[in-house]
Amino acid sequence: MVHVPITLRHQGGRKQVVTPAGATPWIPPPSRVDNTLVKAIVRAQRWRDMLESGDYATVRDLAKAENINESYLGRVLRLTLLAPPIIEAILTGKQPATLELEGLLKQFPVEWYQQLEALTRIE
Numbered sequence: 001m002v003h004v005p006i007t008l009r010h011q012g013g014r015k016q017v018v019t020p021a022g023a024t025p026w027i028p029p030p031s032r033v034d035n036t037l038v039k040a041i042v043r044a045q046r047w048r049d050m051l052e053s054g055d056y057a058t059v060r061d062l063a064k065a066e067n068i069n070e071s072y073l074g075r076v077l078r079l080t081l082l083a084p085p086i087i088e089a090i091l092t093g094k095q096p097a098t099l100e101l102e103g104l105l106k107q108f109p110v111e112w113y114q115q116l117e118a119l120t121r122i123e
Contacts, residue, residue: 031093036101041087044079051077075105083112 063070
């Protein structure tokens, strides 16, 4: 049996957990939003939308219009295949510290469960 000494206090209509006197309060680890990863995911979604809407017929046409390298555009577009938990973790800054854009631009599994095993330990 585990005993956890806590006190609940109403504050502004919400309940707040108060730690016992002398105990170290628990503070969740700060999130670490990687703006480079977020920007790449947003670009990938935007480019996918541009292709799917018919604005551009091919990746080559889109790359020329965006004035970027065609192979880079293709690698970034693959980010649209990332598993939703990975995207959510990146957008909220809760991705593992080892997850960086350079690694994501390399080939990764298409199956979401394999991505979760290969890229992160998100459950």
